[in-house]
Amino acid sequence: MTMHIDASSHPIDTPAEATVTWPKWPSHDSGTLKIVSEVLESTRWTISGAYTGQEAYERRFARAFADYCGTLYCTPVTSGTSALTVSLLALGVGAGDEVLVPGLTWVACASATCSVGAVPVLVDIDPTSLAMSPQAAEARINARTKAILLVHPSCRTADIDAFLDISTRHKIPLIEDCSQAHGAMWRGRKAGSFGALGCCSMQQAKVLTSGEGGAVVTSDPVLAEKLEQLRADGRLFSGTPVESRLELVERGAVQGQNFCLTEFQSAILLDRLQHLDEQNSQREVCAETLQALFKGEEDFITFLRRDPRNTRCTYYNLVMKVGLEKYFPGCTIDALALAMTEALNVQVSPLYQPMNSFRLYNPLSSPRIKNFLNKLDFEPARYPLPQAESARLYHITLPNWVLLGGADSAHRIAKVLRTLAAQPHKVLAARQAPTADAF
Ligand SMILES: Cc1ncc(COP(=O)(O)O)c(C=O)c1O
16 A cells, blocks of 8 residues: 655654654642652651551552552562562572573563573564564573563563463463553453563653652562562561551561662552553553554554454553655664654654663673673573564654644654655654664
């Protein structure tokens, strides 16, 4: 099908296009201001402070988020990175072990694995979802494989059924990383509730955020008790708090560290969680509108295939595959992302660099592994990732908040893509240097 180009639309570099504003992100309202000021006044800014006579916001958020995810427990932590770190430690993963990690995701999945001493075994992706391929993962399993770290990327979930099957048959625990999928559903159930553990980041760009933050959900009481100690220097909630006394008691059954979420962050998350489903729906509607605008133009723009079992898609970012050779001859995806960034006045990025060549993933530079006999297993280049490399050449991503602007956002994005395609020399003129990778 031929693309409909409106060549009379604005040139992309006019001030009108370049000063477009988008819905404010992160979002907050009077309820958020109220709850944050309650923490300020409360004299308890962290769970390691004394009990004030009212339940810690961290406990309230943990309960609300576990309920939301359909799990029995939730342990809030400082970041997605610390969620992954304590999850691996709770499962007993350490030096000498291997963890299957997607070859196309944020560096934290690999670096958190290295931080516990385990080797990240980089696994290629399924190009239809950009998630880890179950076949490629199973081919990498051996006696040293001690966990599967399954990321639900961007706006689609991985094939959870296939990974549960692999996990059960090989008796290897599954960690679901839902940092990009808060609220996503698979066969009517929340992502994060299928694996032994579900991890989330609540960093600024995520659809549920406190600036920085994270959480681990599980329905396993043994893992939950370990997680609670792993993130609070070995301390646990006493269960019988006394006003003006510390509420955390020193159990020390496992070696913990301090990964506690502050009361400010917990209160923000508690407040924003109430808006998550509504905002997720808004994003979904906007993404579908945009998709409809390119119906019949699949040689120009395509969207990731939606598995019917992925009953709710959430949009950490919107991924589009571009018919680069036909519509932007001679242009790289980095140049197109840069031209779109300028035209839309919002960060448009290519996908992450595949992990075997990601400039932020440099495990051999880390003193953590300097005396390891298996040091060379950490070498990223030893893991071929042809599907990830190919996907990196053709996809662009837009951040979650552009999808909060309704049909207007969808039309603006479509218009800019068409305008650029009508004048590919403008894209070529954009610096061909790599832009920031997807975040
Ligand atoms: C899939 C995934 N896992 C883990 C993380 C790490 O989270 P944080 O930045 O909160 O440490 C991120 C952050 O972008 C992520 O996207």
